[in-house]
Amino acid sequence: MKRRHLLATSAAALGLASLGTVARAQSPLKVGFIYIGPPGDFGWTYAHDQSRLAAQAHFGSAVETFYVDNVPEGPDSERVMTQMALSGASMIFATSFGYGPAMNATAARFPDIAFEHATGYLQEHPNVSLYNARFYEGRAVIGTIAGRMTTSNKVGYIASFPIPEVIMGINSAYLHAKKVNPNVEFSVVWVYTWFDPAQEAAAAEALIEQGCDIIMQHTDSTAPLTVCQQRGALGFGQASDMTQFAPDVHLTAIIDNWTPYYIKRIQERLDGTWTAGNVWNGIAEDEVTFAPFNPRIPAEVQAEATAMIEAIRTGAYHPFTGPINRQDGTPWLAEGEVADDGTLLGMNFYIEGVTGEIPG
Amino acid sequence: MLRLEKRPSPSQAWNYATPVLAVLLTMIAGGILFAILGKNPFEAIRLIFWDPLFSEQFGSYSRPQLLIKAGPLILIACGLAIGFRAGIWNIGAEGQYIVGALCAAAVALWFFPAESVLVFPLMIVAGALGGWAWAMIPAILKTRFNTNEILVSLLLVYVAEKLLAAAATGFLRNPDGAGFPGSRNINQYPSAANLELIPNTGLHWGGVAAFAAVLFTYVMLQRHILGFHVRLAGQAPRAARFAGVAPARLVLICLGLGGAFAGMAGMFEVAGPARLISIDFNAGYGFTAIIVAFLGRLHPVGIVLAGLLLALTYIGGELAQFMLSIPAAAIQVFQGMLLFFLLALDVLSNYRIRLALPGRTSEAK
């Protein structure tokens, strides 16, 4: 009886799917989101949820978005995605790297549902699409600002895990700080967590104590900025505008803006033109934006940063343009050569000049 | 004034009634909570308790998921229950689970891509040994140095988590994974994969192991001399010593069993539903299993029921989350309330409520 029941359900699902856009127009398109953390984290998940809300507002009653937060990676996420699919979702966004295997396994069972995976790399089925943001472009800009603004020539970097995304950020920030300030040094501390306010605060304090007067972070809480505000160091917000937590020292922030992408993809789904892709957008597509510059940044530095943003936006400048060597001195990019996406996505080496080793 | 009077022997009737009563009370209290949050309480309760089992839309998928979710919980809880009965507090099952998974994954990746029937059994052994070894640390420290096992086993959970992160980003990382963290997908490696034995039932080897553990625990506790020693040590430590129970040996065996079961659960998870080693592979099963063990009154059959009930609240909770936009936190509160009610009502199994009027002489002093 169970087997027949399952067949009946899947037949019904297939039948619905084959009706195409006509059926969809009659009832709202259901779009599900899975979050790794809470929308209130003011960081990674917050940014996704803000974009979800913006997309919902844009489409009004044509689309019905919903989400589940705090979903652990692994079998729980697979179950949630499957249940969303069974409840009639036509599109599912999974907003964390670790959901990859689960998403692909689910996609195999629901070939007519569109699956979008943020910051992943697995595409085992034609209905799985990948999307990511070129945060390294943002790091290039803040690296430039940091290089100009530091007086002690030491920049502190609170890094989470030694994965390519984080290493890319360090390299990009360092490269551009160094370009405007040949004496600059980066001090990297690995905290092995994405979110631990107490530890992040302690890391910021340690870096400041070691002489860093600017702190960058690839962790999610506002704790480092609060420490900066207290100790008079400068800092940058992560994933969202964190000015309110450190009004005097928050120079700017890299803001994750997924809204244009979400609206575009949901529209394609509504129009029936959605196909899987592998998209890595950045400043040019407005996916990487910046919080307003703090007035204490001198006008010429602001102009320099703005110019760089424009250059990246038009494609005139790519943050990883040679000549760049690896940390051990071997050449990586020749003069004028631009890094290819594959190497960047798998980046597991420091560039020349960065001191210290990547753990693991 | 209400007084509690111990029953001569636990009441069977209340033993069966209290869980049902607790669930009912939770439904009411939970309903009030959801109403305060602005959600339809009846729909929420239905989504949590009824739909995963009987819904047309979800049931055929959710029912097997119950076994998938409950399996590791039951397996770990059985191992823990043996120790808890003896008064040996293994709080570090989460760490033993992780280390077991790491060892099993290491074995699988060592053999990759060779196909052999030996791989899977070796992984099971590796998982059990890994968990056993991790539990031996608090065990030996306790027997040799009298170090409290709660502290050591708990702190070792954190160590295991860091080890997991190091493995996922370093020594177990997938060489074909373009530098991304995470091991190779073990579930896609046929010799190592822990697949469903009967399609759409959720029964994989982990579930089989859970049943085996239940049987083992039952037989051991009820029929084997070791089980007698365990129960004696828990209830009357002095008498146990006189009866010749060697405390050190008991510690080693109980912690060892708990670790081995937890390690095996980790192995079945990593080769099955979790698919691979990732930085966030562990999902708190080691701690949830402690709850399951106690809710099941440290009895194997009770553990099965408690595990299934808790799994139901997880799966139903997820349904409620996206069908009604209920935040995950509300489901956590709901589960906490269920536990509170279960624990609170449990008193009725062992104690009778008596009305003691002032002035009346009480029967015993």
Next chain:
Amino acid sequence: MDIGAINPVFLIASLMVAATPILLAALGELVVEKAGVLNLGVEGIMIMGAVTGFAAAVTTGNAWLGMLAAIGAGALLALVFAVLTQVLMANQVASGLALTLFGLGLSALVGQGFVGATPPRTEKLTFGPLTDLPVVGPILFNQDPLVYVSLALVAGIWWWLKSTRGGRILRAVGENHDSAHALGYKVRRVRILAILFGGACAGLGGAYLSLIRVPQWTEGMTTGAGWIALALVVFAAWRPGRALLGAYLFGGIMVLQLNLQAAGFRIPVEYLAMSPYIITILVLVLMSSNRGRTSLSAPGSLGRSFHAAG
């Protein structure tokens, strides 16, 4: 890089700050366990204290009112545990775990309206010329008020347990509740009061995190501090002075490894992250193995339910 790059004075000053939340929670739990009760719900109480303190401080604009609210919330949540375990005779381990689950969830719900809010500031205390003293200045005379509260609590609890009648009764209850009952001590009442005190301390520790250390409210922000506090109680062998040592040791290693990284020392970082936990275990083993006579064992009745016969 040279070892001189790490300033020991700064290290000590900052480890005190890092250790204070877990010290506060550990001190409270120490009293609870001394009375013979094992409350594993510390994490849930801490985070409820964090959110309640934060919410109250933001709403009233006064951080001290926030602290008071956190103390109240901690005691209230502990009361639930007290009723379950002391009146209804429920198993202590399971009740504590249920409390943690409940507290984590409830705090997230309560905190939803306060995400992104900024709490009123608490300034570090300064003691005039004392603060400018070379070594002891930054360490002892320039900390925020709760650091001093935690130190006072260590001394106060030590003195109370050792020298007052109340302390002796509590210890007797913890060692052997049946004998204590036979002596006429009100076992249940003592334990309930101890549990409430423990809850109040844990709540305060949580508020320290959300109002001073971070300060911000985010779901799950205690990230396991309550569990560390529990471990510390055992490490401290149920003695307040040792709790101070343990908390500072743990906090110190955490701060030290971050400083070592920041100073550029080449050490395998992923294993460094484990070091606070491993070193705590090693120190405990060393201390346990040295002990011959002095009792390191837990209070005799720890974890066992008490029911007065008759």
